[in-house]
Amino acid sequence: MELQQLQYFMVAAQYEHITKAANSLHIAQPALSQSIKRLEQELGVKLFDRRKGGITLSAPGRLLVEELKPIMKSLDDLPKKLADTARKQHMTIHLNVLAASVLVTNCIIAYKEKHPDVNFQFVQSPSSLDYDLCITATLPKRSMAANQTILEEKFFLAVPLSSPYADYDEIDLSEVSEEGFIVMANTRPIRSICDQFCFEAGFSPDIVFESMNFESVRSLISAGLGIGFWPEYSWDSIWQKSTNVALLPIKSPDCKRDIIITYNPQFSDNPIVKDFYEFLIQFAMDCKEEHERNRQLNGRI
Structure with a gap:
């Protein structure tokens, strides 16, 4: 038949x-x-x-x-x-977000306001290669591939306003070697990076709490339960809510990371992916500049 x-x-x-x-x-x-x-x-x-x-x-x-x-x-x-279905597939951007998820989420919201027809699929899998863009982070590296953009981000030390360190203009990380640290869970790239900062300062951090959630880290530091590392601009929206937290520039060691945005060459001919890739880079740079302006206005640097 x-x-x-x-x-x-x-x-x-x-x-x-x-x-x-x-x-x-x-x-x-x-x-x-x-x-x-x-x-x-x-x-x-x-x-x-x-x-x-x-x-x-x-x-x-x-x-x-x-x-x-x-x-x-x-x-x-x-x-x-x-x-x-083919059109929807063409209008869908597949993201593998292993770092800077707050920044990426805010970027998606801003992009959707301008392009409501574009859809996003969001995974967090170190082993996945099924993506248009992958966002991860490492300690600073000197070179990058042709399909990558690297954004440098420094870290501050976040302390409660009630802490004796809150009035410092800057701090050497070794000065807080005896303090309790509130950190991200060790499944996140940011955790290994921050642990490395402590090792370079000559100590292993005394971890009093670890979480998968950025908001939990902020809330516990605000409550005076410990101190922690704070990325310069990728958590900026969380920092704006953190009235009980002081961010101190770290004098030594040099606490920085590279946020690496990688696009999959297999899908590089999709103009939607290219446009969001460029939008994300500019969005991150704008967040960094805004954060620096806000801190200058607040007299912290």
């Missing part, structure tokens, strides 16, 4: 006249008759009763029409659905 046979049958059922149906299909009358005959042989039933001047649907024929109606409608709608 072939799709064309079913299509021919449905037209014949509509007209109940072989000649009119054949004319509608732009095929010869014998070709239509043979197609219906083969379909009847395959199904083992008569689909039409022949009469003078035309044909009428038999009981099995009427049943077949009712069964085929939703199927044929689905087939008729299929090209549009496939085109819509």
Whole structure:
């Protein structure tokens, strides 16, 4: 049973006249008759009763029409659905976000305001290669690949306003070697980077709490339960809520990381991905500049 046979049958059922149906299909009358005959042989039933001047649907024929109606409608709608799916796929940006997720989330919100038709799929998987853009972070590196952009970000030491360190203009990390640290969980790249800062300062951090959530880190530092590292601008929206936290420039060691934005060369010809890639870079730079202005206005640097 072939799709064309079913299509021919449905037209014949509509007209109940072989000649009119054949004319509608732009095929010869014998070709239509043979197609219906083969379909009847395959199904083992008569689909039409022949009469003078035309044909009428038999009981099995009427049943077949009712069964085929939703199927044929689905087939008729299929090209549009496939085109819509292809368009949606083209308008979807796949992100693998392993670092700076607050920054990326805020960037997505800003981009969606300008481009509401663009969709995003967001995963956090170090092993996944199924992405348009991947955002991760490492300790500073000297070189980058052709499909990467590196944004440098320094870290501050976040302390409660009630801490004796809160009035410092800057601090040497070794000065807080005995303090309790509130840190991100060790499944995040930021954790290994911050641990390395402490090792370079000559100590292993005394971890009093670790969390997967940036807000929890902020809240616990604000509550005076410990101190922690704070990236310069990628957590900026969280910093704005942190009225009980002071951010101290770290004099030594040099606490910085590289935020690495990598686009997948396989999808580099998608103009939507390219546009968001450029938007994200500019958004991060704007956040950095705004953070520096805010700190200058607050007299911290």
